[in-house]
Every structure is written in structure tokens, then in C-alpha cells.
Amino acid sequence: MARLQLHDLQLARGGQTVLEHLDGRFQDGAVTALIGANGAGKSTLIAAIMGMLTPVSGSVESQVPKERRAWLPQQLALDLSFPMSVEELIMSGTWPSHGAFKGYCGPHYRRGREIMARLGISHLAHRQLGELSGGQRQRALIGRTLMQEAELLLLDEPFANVDAETVEVLMDVLRDMAAKGATLIVVLHDMEQLSRLADDVLMLSGGHGRWVSPEALLEYNAGQPARAPRLPFDFPEVSHAGPA
Numbered sequence: 001m002a003r004l005q006l007h008d009l010q011l012a013r014g015g016q017t018v019l020e021h022l023d024g025r026f027q028d029g030a031v032t033a034l035i036g037a038n039g040a041g042k043s044t045l046i047a048a049i050m051g052m053l054t055p056v057s058g059s060v061e062s063q064v065p066k067e068r069r070a071w072l073p074q075q076l077a078l079d080l081s082f083p084m085s086v087e088e089l090i091m092s093g094t095w096p097s098h099g100a101f102k103g104y105c106g107p108h109y110r111r112g113r114e115i116m117a118r119l120g121i122s123h124l125a126h127r128q129l130g131e132l133s134g135g136q137r138q139r140a141l142i143g144r145t146l147m148q149e150a151e152l153l154l155l156d157e158p159f160a161n162v163d164a165e166t167v168e169v170l171m172d173v174l175r176d177m178a179a180k181g182a183t184l185i186v187v188l189h190d191m192e193q194l195s196r197l198a199d200d201v202l203m204l205s206g207g208h209g210r211w212v213s214p215e216a217l218l219e220y221n222a223g224q225p226a227r228a229p230r231l232p233f234d235f236p237e238v239s240h241a242g243p244a
């Protein structure tokens with residue numbers, strides 16, 4: 001059984017219904033791309049999955065404990081001006097399960113160093129977050145979720161405003177997290193990135209959701225600019241990601 005499922009979910013913002021009759025299961029150990037036009041409801045669905053927005057009706061059923069859920073908002077939504085170094089940010093990934101005031105032990109520091117090495121940011125360990133480039137920040141933020149040992153990771157346009165080399169590093173890390181069993185949901189607009197990352201696609205449009213195959217979507221968009229995909233809502237729905 002999938003650890004994350006949606007049951008006839010209805011979500012509203014400011015008293016207006018944004019999404020309704022949303023069903024489906026997110027496969028464990030897979031990356032689901034969440035796609036849709038501006039205002040389609042992607043952030044609204046993420047907020048509901050993270051437990052920050054109460055459904056009008058229906059439910060989000062999650063077997064993932066709160067301390068293993070992580071959410072990475074769009075970079076522009078983040079205020080990283082507070083005084084904290086890259087290493088401190090990464091170590092704070094232990095807080096949800098270990099507590100914020102218990103300090104860290106040797107294995108924590110070792111793991112933190114391994115994660116920074118994996119992400120190519122060891123040399124930035126003592127740099128303040130406010131002094132990082134977009135790509136460096138994103139590496140550090142993903143590093144925090146690795147430290148947290150996130151089993152459910154939601155990312156809102158993780159490759160926006162990051163350099164090409166960082167995209168490669170992050171793709172690799174995210175695919176590896178999925179291979180180890182984590183459930184990943186990634187808001188994406190770029191079909192080239194989707195083709196490399198996504199196992200499933202949940203497309204939001206007109207207040208509804210539809211599970212479609214990445215292959216069908218990519219085939220339909222062959223020859224289109226990667227960042228301006230056409231998202232027809234009459235694609236045949238795939239069954240494996242449909243309601244359990």
C-alpha cells in the first residue's frame with residue numbers, strides 16, 4: 001500500500017474551491033511530477049499534504065511520520081537572511097526527530113560532513129546562508145532534508161534560479177532518495193527535467209487532477225520548447241497511480 005494517498009479531496013482558498021474530487025496514491029520510492037498552469041492549485045495541494053491546510057472534505061492519508069516529512073518551498077518564498085551557516089542549516093535537519101536543543105553528537109557531525117561532500121558544498125560549511133548563490137542555497141536546503149532522512153519530500157520548482165551543474169547534482173540526489181524508498185513530489189514546469197526525473201505525473205487543471213503517463217505527456221510535447229509545454233487535460237488516465 002502506498003504511504004501517501006488522496007481520498008476524494010476537496011481544497012479551498014479564501015472560501016473558493018481550488019481542487020475537488022482528487023484521488024490517487026503516490027508510489028513509494030518514486031518521483032511524482034506535479035504540473036499545472038499558474039494558479040492550478042499545486043501549492044494548495046502541497047500545503048494540504050504537509051498538513052498545513054485542512055481539506056473542505058475528503059482526506060490526505062499519510063503513513064509517513066511528521067518528522068520524516070520535508071517541504072522545500074520556492075526559493076523566492078524563503079527568507080534566509082537570518083544568521084545561520086550552511087553547516088548549521090544542515091545539522092538542523094536532525095531537529096524534527098532529535099529536538100532543537102539537545103545538541104549534536106559525533107555521528108551527526110560525520111553525517112553532516114558526508115552530506116556536504118556529496119552536495120559539493122564542504123568548502124561553504126561556515127558561510128552564512130545570506131551569502132550564497134541560488135544554486136548553493138538549494139544544495140544546502142536539500143542537504144537539510146537528507147540530514148532529516150526525509151521519507152516524504154515535496155519540492156516546489158527546485159531547479160528554478162539554480163545553475164546547470166547544481167541541477168545535475170540535485171537530480172542525482174533526488175533520484176537516489178527515491179531509489180532508497182522515499183516518496184518525492186516535485187512541482188515542475190520544464191519537460192526536459194520532467195523526462196529525467198518523473199516516474200508519475202499528476203496534472204492539475206480546472207479544479208481537477210489527472211494522473212497521466214510521463215511518456216504520453218513527453219510524446220505530446222515533442223518539438224515544443226521544454227519550458228512551454230502543452231498540457232491537454234484529455235490524456236488517458238493511467239491506472240497504477242489512480243485510487244487504491
Ligand SMILES: Nc1ncnc2c1ncn2[C@@H]1O[C@H](COP(=O)(O)OP(=O)(O)OP(=O)(O)O)[C@@H](O)[C@H]1O
Nearest residue numbers: 013014015018036037038039040041042043044045
Ligand atoms: N491565501 C490565499 N487566499 C486566497 N486565495 C488563494 C490563496 N492562496 C492561493 N489562492 C488562490 O488559490 C488558487 C490556487 O493557487 P496555488 O498557489 O495553489 O496555485 P499554483 O498552481 O501553486 O500556482 P503557481 O504555479 O503560480 O505557484 C489561485 O487561484 C490562487 O489565487
